[in-house]
Amino acid sequence: MxxxxxxxxxxxxxxxxxxxxxxxxxxxxxxxxxxxxxxxxxxxxxxxxxxxxxxxxxxxxxxxxxxxxxxSGISATPTPTMLPPVTPLTPDTLPVDQAPPQALEAARVWASSWVNHPEGMTPQQWIAGLRPHTTDEFLGVLAGVDPANVPAARVTGPAVAVRVAPKSVEAEVPTDTLRLSVLVVSTEAGWKVSRYDRV
CATH class of the missing domain: 1.20.5 (Single alpha-helices involved in coiled-coils or other helix-helix interfaces)
Incomplete structure (x- = not known):
């Protein structure tokens, strides 16, 4: 119980x-x-x-x-091995006397097309003259330029290299009113202008 x-x-x-x-x-x-x-x-x-x-x-x-x-001299971590010597890199700039003649000729021909704007020439005709010597990207920028505003009428001397790199050349081209600074780059289709400015 x-x-x-x-x-x-x-x-x-x-x-x-x-x-x-x-x-x-x-x-x-x-x-x-x-x-x-x-x-x-x-x-x-x-x-x-x-x-x-x-x-x-x-x-x-x-x-x-x-x-x-x-x-006992046995290391738990492996010792690093000696790396092979590194090949020196190509310099960013080269002497100006090493500028490729084709690049300087491309700058001169482009400047000649740039100053070629007789009265009555349309912007489309002016761009057509620049097209063979200009990169596709830069053509889009030049499409907004009125050739009537270009102050020069003729090229007065050869293109002179002022800065040279393995794939590009900056050259100055004299005209009858000013000096042009033209950047020419190496492309699959040859040397072409990708920028210009007034010195």
Missing amino acids: PIRSPRGRAAAYRAVWQWPLRSPVRLAFSVVVLAGLVFGLVFLGGQLGAGTSGGGSSAGGQQDERRDAAG
């Missing part, structure tokens, strides 16, 4: 913890059982701790092996 009152539960608990005290045999038996439980818990805890520390000792063993390898 279950115990339903608090007083009955207290009496049951009191009977349980007073049971070992009623005789020396019961007390000795209780001490042996309690000692066995404590020993079992300590032994089980030691086994679990040994498994965890075993992993740590393995890591420690690896560290010891690394130390031994370092002590």
Whole structure:
């Protein structure tokens, strides 16, 4: 029959913890059982701790092996190898006397087409004369220029290189009223003008 009152539960608990005290045999038996439980818990805890520390000792063993390898002259990381010598890069600028004659001729011919704007010439005709010597990108810029506003009428001398690079040449071309600074670049279709300005 279950115990339903608090007083009955207290009496049951009191009977349980007073049971070992009623005789020396019961007390000795209780001490042996309690000692066995404590020993079992300590032994089980030691086994679990040994498994965890075993992993740590393995890591420690690896560290010891690394130390031994370092002590014996064996490096854990490979030493970098010697790289082959680097070929010198092509300079950005070259001496002006190395300007390709084709680039200078392209600058002169382009300037001759630029100053060619007789009265009555339409912008389309002027652009058509520049087209063979001009990059496609720069033609779009020149399409907005009115040839009537070009102040020069003729080229008065050869194109002279002022800056030379492996794929481009900046040249000056004299005209009857001003000097033109023309940038000529190397394209698949030959040397063509990609920019001009007044000096």
